[in-house]
Amino acid sequence: MNRILGTLKQPWVVAPLVGLLVLGGWTIWRGSSDGGTTEQGTEQVIEAELASMSESFSGEGTAEYLQSEDLSFNASGTLTEVNVGAGDAVAEGDVLAVMSSPELEAAVARAEATLASAEASLADDTAAGESDAQLTADLASVSTAMQSLEAAEEELAATAITAPFDGTVAVVDLEVGDQLGSSGTSGVALSGSGTDSGVAAGGVGSSEGNTSLGVVAGADSSDSASDSPQLRVVTPGEFTVEVGLDAEEVAAVAVGAEVEVSLSSGSSDAGFGGGGFPGGGPPANGGSAGAPGARDLAGGANDSTDDDSGAPAARDDAETVTGVVSAVAEVADTSSGVATYPVTVEFRSDSGDFNDGATVLVEFTTGDPLEVVQVPVFAVSTDSGTSTVTVRTEAGDEVREVVTGESSGMMVEVAEGLEPGELVVVTRAGAPGGGGGSDQAQQGGGAGEAGQ
Known part of the structure; x- marks a missing residue:
């Protein structure tokens, strides 16, 4: 017996025995830890967290x-009024600029004369008792003359540009005295304080412009008439x-x-x-x-x-x-x-x-920005309409009925039955050897792990 005890006391025998005891103890402890492996699969403990379900x-x-509307004259004439500057606030209907057009004024005068003549003919023929056919023709002439006058007056009215809505003038590319062609473009070189960037310092309500508008006063010498509108309201x-x-x-x-x-x-x-x-x-x-x-x-x-x-x-x-x-x-x-x-x-x-x-x-x-209790969807088991989770407590594991709410990605809200910070036990099927699912399941206890 003493010989056996003496042999066991030798270092080359004691060290392996201690190693075997430590290994066995670690194996037993690992089987009951948060990341252990059971007969059913890999077991993991996840903390219920309080977070928003929004994405x-x-x-x-x-x-x-x-x-934003670009405004330009569409007739020939001379610019007689420019009532706004870049950066000025305007109300719908405000007159921004006016041009004179002798040609359009003459057209209105001719249309008025034509209408007066047609109406006179109708009156004379009516008084003379002319035939119905003649009176019908006279009425047609009056109608045509009235339409021509309306068209001429509309064209003449276009010699004034008005604000289409309440806003701010962002571009003014006109000066009094400009000779405008039939397309509304200027027939003379324009001058002004515009810059290459189209931005001038100042504030809304001043002719110097507003930096947040990119307003332009006048025209840069490098700009052509077609590069920008004559007026822009934004x-x-x-x-x-x-x-x-x-x-x-x-x-x-x-x-x-x-x-x-x-x-x-x-x-x-x-x-x-x-x-x-x-x-x-x-x-x-x-x-x-x-x-x-x-x-x-x-x-x-x-x-x-x-x-x-x-x-x-x-x-x-x-x-x-x-x-x-x-x-x-x-x-x-x-x-x-x-x-x-x-x-x-x-x-x-x-x-x-x-x-x-x-x-x-x-x-x-x-989704709802309010914070709610949530766990990964695979932590919840549902059978016959009843949802449960396994909660780890000091007294042991407890199967608890819960009420779930909205889900977002791989997370689900627990509306009733679980408090933030409580530990939920999740058992997931592992790969042969017990290690296939463990590493994947331990990816942080949130939506990231649920996606594995």
């Missing part, structure tokens, strides 16, 4: 003024933008929904100065088509994304405003090569960060 997605587009601070969403995203968007609008990091000094969102999809790499005369007034050029992922991002030096979805297309636009559904958003900003032609980022949020 967000975004799209880029080019901002336009909600209302709605300052009121914008619209169209973004393209895929089928899954657009299904979650409705007219009237509120969104967040911010200046995109892809917006630079050379913004697209024209309309809409070409092709119904965002510009490649978050960029925008360049056009002379348009300027992003929120700052200098920026990288198109906030990181190397290529995803568009909001600029951190401009405000974020709330917009409203005003239209959702039911038919996809495939002109860009990818099927997207145009969604129109209207928003307002008086900060000067946004301008016509700026690239903006629109973020949509769907």
Whole structure:
């Protein structure tokens, strides 16, 4: 016996025995731990979390003024009045500019004389008792003369340009004394204080312009008469933008929904100065088509994304405003090569960060923004309409009936029966050997693990 005990005390015997005891103890402990493996599969304990079930997605587009109208004379004559300057606020119907046209005035005089003659003939023939056929012909002549006079008066009325809606004058490319051709273009070189960028300093209500409007006073010497309208009226601070969403995203968007609008990091000094969102999809790499005369007034050029992922991002030096979805297309636009559904958003900003032609980022949020208790969907078992979860407590595991609510991705709301922070036991079938499912199941206890 002593010989046996002495042999067991040798180091080369003791060390292996200690190792076997430690290994056996670890194996027993691992079988009952949070990440253990049972006969049914891999067991994991997940904490019920309090979070929002909402989801967000975004799209880029080019901002336009909600209302913008170019105005020009369409007759020959001499400009006699220019009543506004770039940046001035106007009301619908205000007279902005007036021209004199002897040709149109003469046309009205001739039409009036023709009508008077026709009416006199009708009166004479009626008094003379002429035939019904003659009187019918006289009446036709009067009617024709009246129509000619109305047309001449309408053309003469066009010698005054009026504001089509309440807004601000963004462009004035006229001066008193200009000789206008029949197309409304100036027959003389215009002069003024316009710049290549089309932007002048100042504020709304002054003839110097407003930086958020891109207003132009006069014409730059390098501009031709067809480069800009004679007058342009816009709605300052009121914008619209169209973004393209895929089928899954657009299904979650409705007219009237509120969104967040911010200046995109892809917006630079050379913004697209024209309309809409070409092709119904965002510009490649978050960029925008360049056009002379348009300027992003929120700052200098920026990288198109906030990181190397290529995803568009909001600029951190401009405000974020709330917009409203005003239209959702039911038919996809495939002109860009990818099927997207145009969604129109209207928003307002008086900060000067946004301008016509700026690239903006629109973020949509769907679902309830309130925080609720939620667990991965695979943590809930449902049998005959009854949903349960296994909760780990100090007293042991407990099967508890719960009431579930909305789901988002691989997460489901637990409306009743579970508190935030409680531990839910999940058993998932593992691969042969017991290790196939363990690593996958332990991906963070949230939506990420549920997707495995």
